[in-house]
Amino acid sequence: MLKEERQSHILIRLEKAHRATFEELAGELQVSEDTVRRDIDALAKNGLLTKVRGGAIVRSLNPFTFQDREKVYPEGKLIIAQKAQRLIKEGQTIFMDGGTTLCAVALHFPRDLSFRVVTNNQALIGILKGFEKIEVMVLGGILNRATETTVGAFTCREVKNYLADLYFMGTCAVDSKYGVTAAVREDGEVKQAMLEGSLKTVALAGQEKLGSTDHFRVCSLDGIDALITDLPNSDPLLKEYKGRDLEII
Numbered sequence: 001m002l003k004e005e006r007q008s009h010i011l012i013r014l015e016k017a018h019r020a021t022f023e024e025l026a027g028e029l030q031v032s033e034d035t036v037r038r039d040i041d042a043l044a045k046n047g048l049l050t051k052v053r054g055g056a057i058v059r060s061l062n063p064f065t066f067q068d069r070e071k072v073y074p075e076g077k078l079i080i081a082q083k084a085q086r087l088i089k090e091g092q093t094i095f096m097d098g099g100t101t102l103c104a105v106a107l108h109f110p111r112d113l114s115f116r117v118v119t120n121n122q123a124l125i126g127i128l129k130g131f132e133k134i135e136v137m138v139l140g141g142i143l144n145r146a147t148e149t150t151v152g153a154f155t156c157r158e159v160k161n162y163l164a165d166l167y168f169m170g171t172c173a174v175d176s177k178y179g180v181t182a183a184v185r186e187d188g189e190v191k192q193a194m195l196e197g198s199l200k201t202v203a204l205a206g207q208e209k210l211g212s213t214d215h216f217r218v219c220s221l222d223g224i225d226a227l228i229t230d231l232p233n234s235d236p237l238l239k240e241y242k243g244r245d246l247e248i249i
Helices: 003-017 022-029 033-045 074-087 100-107 123-128 153-159 185-196 236-241
Strands: 019-021 049-052 055-058 093-096 115-119 134-138 142-144 149-151 166-170 173-175 179-182 201-204 216-219 226-228
Touching: 003 019, 003 022, 003 033, 003 049, 003 055, 019 022, 022 033, 022 055, 033 049, 033 055, 074 100, 074 201, 074 226, 093 100, 100 123, 100 166, 100 201, 115 123, 123 134, 142 185, 149 185, 153 185, 166 185, 179 185, 185 216
Parallel strands: 093 115, 093 166, 115 134, 166 201, 201 226
Antiparallel strands: 019 055, 049 055, 142 149, 173 179, 179 216
């Protein structure tokens, strides 16, 4: 079967079933799972599907709007939020970008510590106004209504006015080989600006984001200092992220 025929089969399969594993597709196409992975990588790069751990999902199932994402994986976000609290210290300046996981982190902030949050995440404003000891610096720029973030060249320039002790990075996808990638280029550019201006960068990724990629590359795994997931540290899914200079939380 030609490559084009295999890829067409994969897309048709996803339109019908919405998701498929490497194993399922390899059996249907009578090829190796490595061949299926290469086909899915190619289709993902062209924006025709979303690669996830163990397979792929139809692009429309990848929660994109802020309102949709609020409803997805609430238990995992709570675990990540609780793990993140141990990194927060008195007097810090903390970068926080877009995403509902960052909102979960903010909801669990300690109320007895004074620190500063610099963010382009408009949804955080309503949460953080209830924390009297937290100074909130809101970055300007172009409002992306879908993600409720400010983005663009102005946002990136404003980021450069700050040096952060800690950067909580929201993620679209994290892969052990390809690093952190983003679904929206402008979002990825803000992440790069915050990454450059932070002393410690901590990526936040639920298990559904591990082993997946999107089209805009933010940084390699070497570019981040720690990875917080909703998995126990002993989980086999984290094995490929260990053995390098990366703290797994």
